[in-house]
Amino acid sequence: REYTPKVIDINYTEGFGDKKWSSANFPWTKDLEAKNRSKFGNRSFRPNQREIINATMSGYDVFVLMPTGGGKSLTYQLPALISEGLTLVVCPLVSLIQDQIMHLSQANIPATYLSASMEWSEQQEILRDLMSCRYKLLYVTPEKIAKSDSLSRLLNSLYSQGNLSRIVIDEAHCVSQWGHDFRPDYKNLGVLKGNFSKTPVLALTATATARVKEDVVQALGLANCIVFRQSFNRPNLRYFLRAKTKKCLEDIDNFIRTNHFKECGIIYCLSRMDCEKVAEKLRECGHRVSHYHGSMDPVDRTRIQQQWSKDKINIICATVAFGMGINKPDVRFVIHHSLPKSIEGYHQECGRAGRDGQPSSCLLYYQYSDYIRVRHMLTQGVAEQTVAPRGAYEQALKTHKENLLSMVSYCENDVDCRRLLQLIHFGERFDPSLCAKTCDNCLKELRWVEKDVTNIARQLVELVTMTGQLHSSSHILEVYRGSLNQNVKKLRHDTLALHGAGKHLAKGDASRILHYLVTEGILIEDVKKSNNIYGSISSVLKADHLKACDLRSGKCSIVLKFPALDTASKMGKLDASLLPQINKTVHQQSDVDEKLASLLYDALFSLR
Ligand code: ADP
Ligand code: MG
Ligand code: ZN
DSSP, X not given: OOOOOOOOOOOSOBGGGOGGGGOSOSTTHHHHHHHHHHXXXXXXXXXTHHHHHHHHHTTOOEEEEOOTTSOTTHHHHHHHHHSSSEEEEEOSOXXXXXXXXXXXXHTTOOEEEEOTTSOHHHHHHHHHHHXXXXXXXXXXXXXXXXXXXXXXXXXXXXXXXXXXXXXEETTGGGGOTTSTTOOGGGGXXXXXXXXXXXXXXXXXXXXXXXXXXXXXHHHXXXXXXXXXXXXXXXXXXXXXXXXXXXXXXXHHHHHHHHHOTTOEEEEEOSSHHHHHHHHHHHHHTTOOEEEEOTTSOHHHHHHHHHHHHTTSSOEEEEOTTSOTTOOOTTEEEEEESSOOSOHHHHHHHHTTSOTTSSOEXXXXXXXXXXXXXXXXXXXXXXXXXXXXXXXXXXXXXHHHHHHHHHHHHHHHOOSXXXXXXXXXXXXXXXXXXXXXXXXXXXXXXXOEEEEEOHHHHHHHHHHHHHTTSOSOHHHHHHHHTTOOSHHHHHTTGGGSTXXXXXXXXXXXXXXXHHHHHHHTTSEEEEEEEOSSTTOOEEEEEEEOHHHHHHHHHTSSXXXXXXXXXXXXXXXXXXXXXXXXXXXXXXXXXXHHHHHHHHHHHHHHHHHO
């Protein structure tokens, strides 16, 4: 298999294994059910909400892993309402906090927040009101915890009076630098458990690999916490990956028109310029669409988000800045116009679709060259953001690069169930038959065979080193497949023994093997800004010396899955509804030919 992170078993008490948390005989049960109805207007609990609430109400530290839209907020808002004293909620973004407070005040639940941007006098007034227990919930950003003495004093005195009823860490994955959204100020939240050891802590996140979870539990000091972990599978979401070609925008228009016309969706784009370009093109196609990104005026951003929330516009083309805390239940599609930065990020962004449980689509456009672009942006971004010591910078960058590479191997995998690939990443086992053909790979009904491609891999690595580790992946592929174009001739690659060694391979197969070598770290893309006037990004392939040696010496071998012999006939039998999709994916005639050539090659290969 191309993509196999370790499944790490969890050592903590698994809350869901314990039936006692489902009981409806806790002292607070009546009050709980009544307030769920009267204050929040809910007819019942969503899966696992009751269990989590019972555990935290019983005074345990609790760690909740539940997918986006699962209803995590209720698991602390209801306890806050039925407990004496104040609940402190740490939340990463002021916009998220404001959104929550708006909802709470609509339900007549006294909640407030403290932020650095408030007037001093206003902060003083809020602190006074907090002291006299006028509020049930106080939201703060982690910076506030680190910096505000008056807040510390307040918390200390509430605690000593027994009036600090619960501490909630929302979006707890921000604690971990292995997560996709690390925030340095979250790192110090361990002081809370240290100072207020008797107050139960409730940590919530929609995204955590086993590694992130370990990190969070450590950093927050939740040694004996109960872990509630809900499956991250979202059965109502369909996952599709398509090759990104020049016709990507037409394809998006088509896709929306055919499947989700006039429905609500998000299109994630890499850059601000992309957001604007994609929005403009779709507007020309007759969609009601706006763009949204970080460098827009905050007033405009709020306006656009509201228009979208109220269905005045259907589609938002946004950078990942858009979405955290978005509560719209009827988002019918999330499209990624370019490569997401990590599988966790991707899962979370997709998770904004279909919160109401209705079928929704997640469509991802992939081309390998986007990897180079995203990597470049990551390098820039980390450099700009990090003021930390050198070591921390390098560590952060390394993590980002690893996360991105996992995403690339997810995209390069055209065989395994998309759900399986995502869930493995969260340390969750998944039986792909449960996918029921709701992802592109399962839909293909491919039968595959495993082939040992170690030799081809060796030749590719050899070619990279022989040509001085100076060339891009596409150049290496050209040489390997025996191209005679000017570039190759000029550099006299055509005189090399390995020139044309991969002639018999379809371009798709050769590049897949090369990309695999990159995702395994045997080859490394070294991103460079080229010297030309456009300052465009170029990239050269290098070899990792140790790994390349292992490959050469036979210590490591490479086996990949390829479509099996009877795939050709399977292609003929595909049901008609699938055909437009396939035509859409394979745009260029040359691509079609290559697919056929590859199938023929496979047929021959297997006959021999
Ligand atoms: P999360 O934080 O897990 O992503 P939220 O707490 O934002 O999810 O909840 C998502 C949506 O589900 C909200 O619109 C919320 O009102 C709704 N919701 C939560 N619990 C229930 C429930 N028991 N019944 C109906 N709707 C609920
Ligand atoms: Mg939430
Ligand atoms: Zn599947």
